[in-house]
Amino acid sequence: MEDDKSQIVDLLISHNQILIRSRSYSEQLSQWGKENIEQGAVLHSNYVIFDPLPSDAFGANVFLRLTDEFVIDEKTQRCIVTPFYVDDGNKVEVASATEKFKINIKLEAPLYSLYYEICESDEVFYKFTFVPTKIPIKAQYLIDDPWGGEKDKTLKLGFL
Incomplete structure (x- = not known):
């Protein structure tokens, strides 16, 4: 269903990457440093890349949602939140290294809390939830996970 x-x-x-961007592709912003690899994310204001965790190439459903309140999925294995700025809601994409899709949900606010979830049931799937906000949220893990994510641990922004 799409609306x-x-x-x-x-x-x-x-x-090993899944990303959301509200600007054109950037080789410079796509670089992973040692600390980025350790935290599982490269976070810039309008260009965020996450480690999807499984290392092979595979197809997966990515659920994108705009809502006023985030509710974590009961199937979530990893959950990260980060501030995300949108300059032009018509230029937001979800992408991997091999393909990209325009995000068609109405992203009209300039700032969002962007929630990234890796979920597992019969198959692995991903969720990105956009929650409009006026104040940037602290980038952090929201749950403990089996890959080293620690609940409430702050994530660093930029190339590290």
Whole structure:
């Protein structure tokens, strides 16, 4: 189901990355440093890349949602939140190293709390939830996870 508040894409995930960006592709912003690898994310104001955790190339459903309140999925294995700025809601994309999709939900606010979830049931799937906000949220893990994520641990922004 797709409307102005939700969208689902079947994304070919490869090269250990899944990203959301509200600007054009940037080689410079796509670089992973040692600390980025350790924290599982490269976070910039309008360009965020996450480690999808499984290392092979595979197709997965990515659920995109705009809502006023975040509710964690009971199937979530990892959950991260970060501030995310949108300059032009018509230029927001979800992508991997091999393909990209325009995000068609109505992102009209300049700032969001962006929630990233890795979920598992019969298959691995991903969720990105956009919650409009006036004040940037602290980038952090929201749950303890089996890959080293610690609840409430702050994530660093930029190339590290």
